[in-house]
Amino acid sequence: MLHSRMPSIRHILFAHLVSSMCSIPLPRWVVEEIDCNPDLAYTDKHGRRNYEYISLGCDTLPVLKGRTPVQVYADYMRSFRDAFKDLLGDTIVEIQVGMGPAGELRYPSYPESNGTWRFPGIGEFQCYDKYMLSSLKAAAYSICKPEWGLGGPCDAGCYNNWPEDTDFFRREGGWNTPYGKFFLEWYSGMLLAHGERILSCAEGIFRSTGVKLSGKVAGIHWHYGARSHPSELTAGYYNTRFQDGYLPLAQMFGRHGVILNFTCIEMKDYEQPAEARCSPENLIKQVVLAARKASVPVAGENALPRFDEEAHRQVVKNSRLTYEDDPHGTVYEPMCAFTFLRMNQNLFQADNWRHFVQFVRHMAEGNTNVGEIHHKASELIHVTQPLVQEAAAALA
The missing domain is CATH 3.20.20.80 (Glycosidases)
Structure with missing residues (x-):
């Protein structure tokens, strides 16, 4: 970068x-820690684990080697x-x-x-690891609604549903x-x-x-x-x-x-x-x-x-x-x-580079005069040509 x-x-x-x-x-x-304790991973209602990031449900618990x-x-x-x-x-x-x-x-x-x-x-809620479920259960008990702490909405559909496919997300739904x-x-x-x-x-x-x-x-x-x-x-x-x-x-x-x-x-x-x-x-x-x-x-x-x-x-x-x-x-x-x-290489194609130089000048100067920007950009395109060739070669 x-x-x-x-x-x-x-x-x-x-x-x-x-x-x-x-x-x-x-x-x-x-x-390896997640493999030993799968509940460290975000989990959907089907039990599928996601290894992109550790579940925030265990943020404050000593679950990673103490x-x-x-x-x-x-x-x-x-x-x-x-x-x-x-x-x-x-x-x-x-x-x-x-x-x-x-x-x-x-x-x-x-x-x-x-x-x-x-x-x-629409995606799915990620709240089915034991740490998230424990937090949800405690929140439900705190308002005397223990039945609300058993899991996420059961009628929220699946990853590739649309809102009206579900009772929870439809126009007058459970949300x-x-x-x-x-x-x-x-x-x-x-x-x-x-x-x-x-x-x-x-x-x-x-x-x-x-x-x-x-x-x-x-x-x-x-x-x-x-x-x-x-x-x-x-x-x-x-x-x-x-x-x-x-x-x-x-x-x-x-x-x-x-x-x-x-x-x-x-x-x-x-x-x-x-x-x-x-x-x-x-x-x-x-x-x-x-x-x-x-x-x-x-x-x-x-x-x-x-x-x-x-x-x-x-x-x-x-x-x-x-x-x-x-x-x-x-x-x-x-x-x-x-x-x-x-x-990437596409950026350094002639037309793309010309558009990009105009764009950078526009952003930098806050200038709304398109004609003036185009004229100044044309000058810069000529000056930067050796750098453009070098960058394109590096990305090849």
Whole structure:
């Protein structure tokens, strides 16, 4: 990953990933511990285990050779800080703190790697390991409803269902009943508590090092148009037609001074399958507004490898959102940084590189004069040609 300082306060990061299926497994010794105690892994209602991340249900229990998972995470962060102390604040200016699968603060509700889930399935709740079930049981007993603590909703369907296939997620389904609200508050509350623990550790460990901290929230835009927002609910975001699930997340990030990193910044609604009621544009607006209310800076990234002007234009637009609720028409710039995925040979093709240079200048200068940007970009394309050839050869 390369970091490029821009003329404005905005930073652009360039990420080179081989494919969208990036696999960074847990350390071998942790996998061995899970093999001995499978309940350390997230578990769905069918008993399938997920090895992407340790279940947050055991965050504070000494299940890893006498240490808690949070202690292990903290030890790793301290080791990183000590090993790279001479680079922190200068060469390393930001550290993204992983808080779940793919580094995102969420449950692994839509596992892609083994074909269990396919877009745009609603996913499944991940609360069936013994530690999560113990917490759910205690929460149910605390409100004198022990029957609500036996497991997740039994009518929430399977990974590849759609909302109306299920009694829980359909328009007037169980998600909006007293039981549904209880379960979703507990499930999302567990995720928020996990984020608090991890970010609290990170804040203390990297304090006074000069680096900024960021954390990633998933851009789950499919079925956003459904009242229940099922795909967000199974991932742990209690966001529905009647409930803002992103303000509590933003407030939690704000308490620790952490940048909120969000994806799907390049997407438009009309590009998505209409029947899945996707709305990345409205989702981005909701998340950015929540961050604004919590005074939290937002960093963005594209979800798909896009090299076209239309996607670049959408990124620029989302970096300068104006809200109708602001009587002064103030332009709020949510993106303090942007990560461009993916740096590969396609980026360095003539047309793609020309579009990209225009895009970078537009982001850096905040200039809306397309003609001027095009003229300046043409000059830069000529100047950077040797670097482009060198980069393309390195990625071959």
